[in-house]
Amino acid sequence: MPGYKSIDRIRTVTASSFDRLVLKGEGPIVVEFMSYGCAHCGVMEPELQQVAEMVESTEKIFRVNIAVDRDLADLYEIQGTPTLIMFLNGAVVGRDEGPSPEVSNILALVKQPYE
Amino acid sequence: MQIKEQSAPILLFNDECGVCRSIANWVKKQVQATSHGTSLVVRPIGQDPEELQALNQGLNIWDAYATIHLLMPDGSMKLGGEAVAEVLRHLSSTRWFTWTFAINLFGIRPFQAILNLAYTILADVRPVFGCESCGTPSPWVRPIRWMVKWVASLFGKSHHASPSPHFSSLPGSGRRPQAHQI
Numbered sequence: 001m002p003g004y005k006s007i008d009r010i011r012t013v014t015a016s017s018f019d020r021l022v023l024k025g026e027g028p029i030v031v032e033f034m035s036y037g038c039a040h041c042g043v044m045e046p047e048l049q050q051v052a053e054m055v056e057s058t059e060k061i062f063r064v065n066i067a068v069d070r071d072l073a074d075l076y077e078i079q080g081t082p083t084l085i086m087f088l089n090g091a092v093v094g095r096d097e098g099p100s101p102e103v104s105n106i107l108a109l110v111k112q113p114y115e
Numbered sequence: 116m117q118i119k120e121q122s123a124p125i126l127l128f129n130d131e132c133g134v135c136r137s138i139a140n141w142v143k144k145q146v147q148a149t150s151h152g153t154s155l156v157v158r159p160i161g162q163d164p165e166e167l168q169a170l171n172q173g174l175n176i177w178d179a180y181a182t183i184h185l186l187m188p189d190g191s192m193k194l195g196g197e198a199v200a201e202v203l204r205h206l207s208s209t210r211w212f213t214w215t216f217a218i219n220l221f222g223i224r225p226f227q228a229i230l231n232l233a234y235t236i237l238a239d240v241r242p243v244f245g246c247e248s249c250g251t252p253s254p255w256v257r258p259i260r261w262m263v264k265w266v267a268s269l270f271g272k273s274h275h276a277s278p279s280p281h282f283s284s285l286p287g288s289g290r291r292p293q294a295h296q297i
Contacts, residue, residue, distance in 0.1 A: 036162055037131035038283045039250025042177045066285075067131075067162045073285075080284040081248075098282025 009052035013062045015069045021062060023090040028059040028114045031085050035067040038081040044101040051106045059110060086113040123156050125170060125186040126202055127179050130159035132246040134237070142202060149207040182238070196231030248283045 010032065013021050022029055032048060034041040052061040066073035066081060076085060079097065084106075086094035094113030099106055128139035143157045160167065164176040171186050178184070185198035193201045200216045203209040215226040241249040243260045252260050 035131070035248070036160070036164070036176045037129055037180055038248045039180070040248075040281045040283050042181060043250065044281070045177055065162055078285070080282050082282075098279030101281055 007049075009049050009056065010061050010063050013064055015072055018064070018069075018072060022087055025060065025087070026089065028110075029087040030059060030061045030110045031087065032061065032063045033066050033073060033076065033078045033083040033085065034063055034081050035065055037067065040098065040101070041082045044082055044099070044106070047101050047103050047106055050103050051110060054103075054107060055110060059114070061110070084109060086110065088114060121156070121170070121186065121188050123154055124188065124201065124205065125156045125158060126198070127158060127160045127167075127184045127186070129180055129249075130161075131248045132241055134241045134244050134246060142206070145206045145208055155202065155205045183234070196227065196234040199234050200227060200230055250283075251280055 011021075013031070022031055032041075032044075036042075048061065055061070064072050066078055072078075076083075076092075082098065084094075084096045084099060085092055086109075094109070096109050099109055126139070126142060129135040130139075139157050139159075142155070146155045146157065160176065160179045162176075167174050167176050167179060171190065171192060173192065174184065174186070182195050183198045185193040185201050187193065187201075200213060203216075204213045216224060216230060218224060218226055238249075239253045239256050240259070242252040243256060243263055
């Protein structure tokens with residue numbers, strides 16, 4: 001899985017930083033609920049890193065590791081991984097579970113709610 | 116980042132996968148029985164990328180979950196079938212036949228090649244044994260998985276069929292994946 005090892009463009013948020021970085025964050029924010037043991041998340045990782053680079057001027061992309069932050073997973077009714085939830089000024093404006101791991105598809109998913 | 120010094124090889128296993136956990140438990144028992152746990156360390160990969168890199172700077176957590184890794188005391192890593200062979204060399208119950216993995220015929224190590232193939236097959240069939248987090252089954256495994264599910268359904272064991280092939284349902288989750296814009 002090349003392409004994600006050099007720079008990690010997706011910052012990990014935890015239960016303690018979620019409120020400050022996501023709910024009180026300004027503008028479009030995408031949160032990937034994932035786990036490192038989820039092979040689908042591993043397949044999507046390089047594509048999501050590319051998308052994060054493409055949208056970094058307009059959107060922030062974070063990850064929540066649900067194996068660590070189970071309370072956040074429960075709060076957002078996460079049924080599996082990867083799940084993308086799109087926030088705008090703290091409110092949920094979009095959601096996708098198990099997106100097809102192509103850059104074009106993920107890019108469309110993370111842009112559509114904000115158009 | 117400070118690298119932790121190690122005196123014994125460390126076997127990393129995926130503790131979210133039942134098959135991997137069973138094999139790791141077997142290895143642990145063998146190690147405990149023969150060397151009181153000193154010849155090999157067996158530990159789950161876990162969820163902390165930085166903690167893993169403290170063991171070996173070249174180790175990426177996604178790679179660790181993708182294939183079996185054995186971290187050697189000299190800083191090198193053995194992967195896949197090579198890692199399995201090295202683990203077997205460290206167990207007294209299996210050490211006796213591991214010399215075969217070194218046999219080299221015209222540049223090919225036939226027994227190591229068989230072991231590599233066996234590892235690949237085992238890794239591929241993990242989804243058949245219910246490891247959803249292990250990813251999309253290889254094409255050759257899909258009919259087997261479908262048959263296992265069909266047989267299970269005959270005995271009243273329902274399987275949650277995910278409409279998205281790129282989604283790992285959490286245990287106990289009954290709701291289907293959804294894609295909607297609010």
